[in-house]
Amino acid sequence: MNIAQQQFKHSPQQIKDRLVEHGWVLLRNEHYDVNAFSGLMSNICQKLTYDPARENVTRQSQKVDAGTQAMGLHIENGSTPMPPDIIAFFSEKSASRGSQTTLCDGHEVWQKLPDTLKQKFAEPMTISRYLPKAMWQKYVATALNIADAVQVGQQELAHFIEMIPRQRIRPAHDEGVQYDLSMPMIRHDNLKAVPAFANTLLGPSYNYEKQRFYFADGS
Structure with missing residues (x-):
């Protein structure tokens, strides 16, 4: 931990431990700015993934600009081949009222799914969409450095x-x-390694063509 971070209440390890146990953590009244928060993420995450449609604010942070429509539940970059293990949001100027982010326990959702749906989602689904040249160029450039x-x-x-x-x-x-990508809708690669209904079926397509989803049988 560097000197700039010693003023904060939560160490990177404490944050990681809480993420493993509870799946989320809210850092309130920590007095971060964008650069300090980006530094924290660098200490927590060994590798960073990016959305090529978003503008970078720092090397570790991107600006989220996805319109004003409410978004369905989704995992971040869930229709890409490299979705992140951890997603962090920093609000430079929070709304005075009405701003909410819904947290969903994907493991609890999975536990409550009837067996018929567990079987239906047991096999990976195919996510299909058109990607313009500039989009796939930027994504591949980021992935290959x-x-x-x-x-x-x-x-x-x-x-x-x-x-x-x-x-x-x-x-x-x-x-x-x-572009077609086969992805599991029930994921086990979370920090606690438990099955979770975690995907992008209900998620947004603000910066991209809306994707189509196909079950393993082609339906």
């Missing part, structure tokens, strides 16, 4: 697709691609 996204071409895209299983692409108009 390439500074200039314009330099990313079909060779780098093919390499990225081969790196992570369950991805497929087909050529589409304007050098975009039709």
Whole structure:
């Protein structure tokens, strides 16, 4: 822990422990600014993932601009091949009233699903959408640590697709691609390693074409 962080009430390890046990933690009255909060995230997370459609504020933080519509329950970047284990939100200026974020215990949801639905979601679903060229270039550049996204071409895209299983692409108009990703809707890769109904079925598509979901039988 560096000197700048010693003024805060919660250490990175305390935050991690609470995330494992409860799944969430609220840091209230800690007097963070964007840079201090970004530094905290760097100490908690070994690797950072990004949304290519969002604007970076710092190297560790992105601006969330997803319109004014209410969002369905979802995991962050849940229709991408690299969804994060931990997602953190920092409010530089909080709303005086009416601003809420819903927390959902995916493990409890899974426990209460009837057996028929547990079986229905037991196999991965396919998420399909069109990605324009600039979007897949930026995503691959971030994933492969390439500074200039314009330099990313079909060779780098093919390499990225081969790196992570369950991805497929087909050529589409304007050098975009039709992108298919097979993802589990019941996840076990949370910090506590318990089954959880955690996915993006109800989630937003503010910066992207709306995705389509297919069960394993093609329906």
